[in-house]
Amino acid sequence: xxxxxTQDTGGMxxxxxxxxxxxxxxxxxxxFLLVLLFPFYWMAITGFKPNAELLSRTGNPxxxxxxxxxxxxxxxxxxxxxxxxxxxxxxxxxxTFFSLAASVLAAYAIERLRFYGSRQVGLGIFLAYLVPxxxxxxxxxxxVFQLGLFDTRWALxxxxxxxxxxxxxxxxxxxxxxxxxxxxxCALIDGASxxxxxxKIVLPLAVPGLISAGIFAFTLSWNEFIYALxxxxxxxxxxxxxxxxxxxxxxxVYHWGALMAGALLGSLPVAVVYSFFVEYYVAGMTGAVxx
Amino acid sequence: MLPATLLLLLFLTYPLGLGTWLGFTDAKVGRAGVWxxxxxxxxxxxDAVARLSLFNTLFYTVVASVLxxxxxxxxxxxxxxxxxxxxxxxxxxxxxxxVPTALSAIAFWWIYDAQFSxxxxxxxxxxxxxxxxxxxxxxWMARLSTIAANIWRGVPFxxxxxxxxxxxISPSLYEAAAIDGAKPSQQFWYVTLPLLTPIxxxxxxxSVLFTFTDFQLIYVLTRGGPLNATHLMATLSFQRAxxxxxxxxGAALATAMIPFLLAAIxxxxxxxxxxxxxxGGGDK
Numbered sequence: 001x002x003x004x005x006t007q008d009t010g011g012m013x014x015x016x017x018x019x020x021x022x023x024x025x026x027x028x029x030x031x032f033l034l035v036l037l038f039p040f041y042w043m044a045i046t047g048f049k050p051n052a053e054l055l056s057r058t059g060n061p062x063x064x065x066x067x068x069x070x071x072x073x074x075x076x077x078x079x080x081x082x083x084x085x086x087x088x089x090x091x092x093x094x095x096t097f098f099s100l101a102a103s104v105l106a107a108y109a110i111e112r113l114r115f116y117g118s119r120q121v122g123l124g125i126f127l128a129y130l131v132p133x134x135x136x137x138x139x140x141x142x143x144v145f146q147l148g149l150f151d152t153r154w155a156l157x158x159x160x161x162x163x164x165x166x167x168x169x170x171x172x173x174x175x176x177x178x179x180x181x182x183x184x185x186c187a188l189i190d191g192a193s194x195x196x197x198x199x200k201i202v203l204p205l206a207v208p209g210l211i212s213a214g215i216f217a218f219t220l221s222w223n224e225f226i227y228a229l230x231x232x233x234x235x236x237x238x239x240x241x242x243x244x245x246x247x248x249x250x251x252x253v254y255h256w257g258a259l260m261a262g263a264l265l266g267s268l269p270v271a272v273v274y275s276f277f278v279e280y281y282v283a284g285m286t287g288a289v290x291x
Numbered sequence: 292m293l294p295a296t297l298l299l300l301l302f303l304t305y306p307l308g309l310g311t312w313l314g315f316t317d318a319k320v321g322r323a324g325v326w327x328x329x330x331x332x333x334x335x336x337x338d339a340v341a342r343l344s345l346f347n348t349l350f351y352t353v354v355a356s357v358l359x360x361x362x363x364x365x366x367x368x369x370x371x372x373x374x375x376x377x378x379x380x381x382x383x384x385x386x387x388x389x390v391p392t393a394l395s396a397i398a399f400w401w402i403y404d405a406q407f408s409x410x411x412x413x414x415x416x417x418x419x420x421x422x423x424x425x426x427x428x429x430x431w432m433a434r435l436s437t438i439a440a441n442i443w444r445g446v447p448f449x450x451x452x453x454x455x456x457x458x459x460i461s462p463s464l465y466e467a468a469a470i471d472g473a474k475p476s477q478q479f480w481y482v483t484l485p486l487l488t489p490i491x492x493x494x495x496x497x498s499v500l501f502t503f504t505d506f507q508l509i510y511v512l513t514r515g516g517p518l519n520a521t522h523l524m525a526t527l528s529f530q531r532a533x534x535x536x537x538x539x540x541g542a543a544l545a546t547a548m549i550p551f552l553l554a555a556i557x558x559x560x561x562x563x564x565x566x567x568x569x570x571g572g573g574d575k
Contacts, residue, residue: 029369032362033380036387036447039398042409046401054407061412128303130497130556132504134525135549136303138532138542139310142318162303223391225507226525230533241393245511256401263394274389278382281389285448286455 040267047071047261054256071257072265080235081262084243089269091153091239092221095160099217100210102161103168108198110169111176112184122173129166136162137230144231155231156239160221167220168213171284175209176202212284215277219270240266313542324539331543341544344515344522348548350434351523352503355441359498360491362442363449368483370450371457381451388447396511399440403427403512427513430520437512437521441502449494456490457483496559500552524548 046054048067075081109115110122140159141150149155179202187197203210228242235247244262248255274281314331318324335341370381387395402409403426411423426436460483468478506525509515515522515530522530524544532541 025369025372025374028365029374029380032366032369033383036384036443039395039402039443040386040390042402043395043398061407061409130500130552131303131307132500132552134504134506134528135310135545136306138528138538138545139306139313141533142309142313142538143306162306166303219389223389223393225391225393225510226529229510230529241391241507244397245393256404256407259397260401263397266394267390270389270391271386274385275382278378278385282381282385282451282455286452 043260043264043267046256047264049257051257071255071261074255074258075261075265079247079258080238080243081240081265083236084238084240085265087153087237088222088239088241088266091156091160092218094157095164095221096214096217098157099161099164099168100214103165103172103213104198104203104210106165107169107172107176108202111173113194125166125169125173129163129170131163133163133224133226137226140227141230150231151233151237153237156224156228159227159231160224163224164217164220168217171213171216172206172209175206179205208280208283211277212280215273215281216284218273219281222270310542311546313539314546315543316539318538318542319536327539331540332547335540335543335547340519340522341527343519344524344527344544345547347434347521348503348523348525351438351441351505351521352499355438355445355502356495356499358438358442359445359449359502360495362446363494364453364491366446366450367453367457370454381454385447385451387444388451392444392507393511395444396440396508399436399443399508400427400512403436428517430518433513433517433521437509440508440512441505444508445498445502449498452494453487453490456487456494460486492559496555499555503551503555504548 045062045064048069048071049064050066050068050070053065106125110118110125140162144150144155144159149158183201183205184197187201192200223241224239225241228239229246232238232242235243238246240262244259244266248259248262313324315326315328316324317327317330366384370377370384374380401407405423405425405428408423408426410426411420414420415423425432427433464482464486465478468482473481504525505523506529509521509523509526510529513521515526519527524547528541528544530541531544532538535541
């Protein structure tokens with residue numbers, strides 16, 4: 001392509017010729033999508049494959065000839081999978097709601113009650129968000145043990161908020177900041193208390209923020225691994241990610257079909273929740289990174 | 292009005308302090324330790340496996356972060372184009388980031404399987420290789436395989452965040468640049484990149500932090516093997532503290548990560564500050 005042409009088309013995408021666009025945009029994008037989505041396809045196709053097909057080297061591994069539900073049946077009726085699922089749902093929901101409630105109060109206090117050092121507290125919240133779980137799990141295990149919570153669901157419900165609250169608070173602080181001050185002043189003049197202002201004025205306006213924070217917190221706690229691995233030892237208290245990794249792998253015989261079926265089922269709920277709230281999720285993620 | 296403070300103090304600040312303190316003791320599981328000063332650190336410094344894990348962690352972080360940044364920026368720019376099914380494509384791209392890492396790691400484990408790897412199968416059928424690749428059995432191969440899996444998971448995050456940054460750049464700036472005769476590459480270097488720098492700094496800080504302290508991927512794929520070639524500091528500290536029962540030693544290893552994390556945060560913080568000033572000075 002000559003220099004002049006490049007100059008002409010620069011910046012105005014609709015002027016780029018179609019073949020050129022195919023090469024510089026569509027093909028790379030297609031490759032990206034293929035690579036990013038292939039593991040999911042592979043997970044699904046393996047989950048439905050009978051063992052004979054899994055272990056044969058002939059035939060086309062990319063497709064399944066005789067799909068079977070055996071692996072799912074094995075998973076649901078012969079392992080503790082349903083109870084892991086229930087644990088994960090329970091723990092994620094409880095810790096999400098708990099964190100949201102605490103974060104709303106904290107974020108509102110930091111943003112609107114002008115107390116001494118509120119800026120520092122805000123910064124502290126952000127730094128707390130940056131503390132990774134892999135540094136905290138040893139001392140937390142120690143504490144969990146001392147509190148007698150080891151191997152209970154409470155251990156996880158109480159520790160998940162340590163990474164959820166900083167995140168949600170940070171996100172909600174941004175939302176609360178965008179709500180005009182004047183609304184609250186009006187309410188104050190009309191005689192509303194701080195709590196009334198929060199529940200009747202601020203929260204209804206911050207619903208999108210609450211949804212973002214909630215969705216994000218839910219997926220974060222659904223995906224949590226290291227705490228669940230460390231604090232839980234008995235099979236019936238495990239969460240899905242930990243259960244699949246620790247219980248379905250037995251010695252040297254890998255039940256690939258069941259493993260993949262477990263991974264697929266465990267990923268589905270978050271994927272479904274996510275697909276309904278993509279915009280909120282993206283807003284939450286990018287909102288937390290901006291600022 | 293601050294129940295959050297209470298919880299954070301009890302379960303975040305206190306453990307952070309406790310972890311540092313545990314690092315200076317010889318605590319074991321079920322036994323409170325006594326103060327041993329820097330013994331743990333001295334021991335770890337002399338321990339070849341611990342040093343190897345430091346090297347692995349740095350290698351893993353640097354390679355994965357650089358590639359995540361490059362690929363993520365590329366993907367973000369592609370997504371910023373006028374493409375059909377835009378919102379669908381964007382949603383699909385983020386999928387690797389939202390499903391549980393432990394579970395997608397299982398898929399990678401299967402993809403990397405020594406006997407039934409789909410990658411090996413394809414390459415053999417294409418006639419590019421003769422024998423199946425031992426993805427997780429050979430030290431360097433295992434390092435690269437785990438890095439590839441990490442990149443797979445991290446690129447969507449970087450791309451979607453950078454896309455949000457790209458969308459805030461006004462198209463009129465590109466029009467102005469085009470009128471001034473800037474080529475696409477010049478537009479990228481002199482318009483896109485400077486305006487994107489602040490968000491790049493933040494996104495990459497996150498990315499580096501989470502890569503440096505990664506645990507799940509390694510734990511699922513290799514458990515640190517072969518020959519400790521993929522042990523990161525996080526997995527090693529888990530193995531020593533929970534598997535081996537040496538809480539103090541594990542805590543010391545975990546604490547040893549903090550200076551690196553602080554360095555990353557400070558680097559991006561000061562980088563960000565300088566850029567913000569440059570922009571203000573350049574624009575006005």
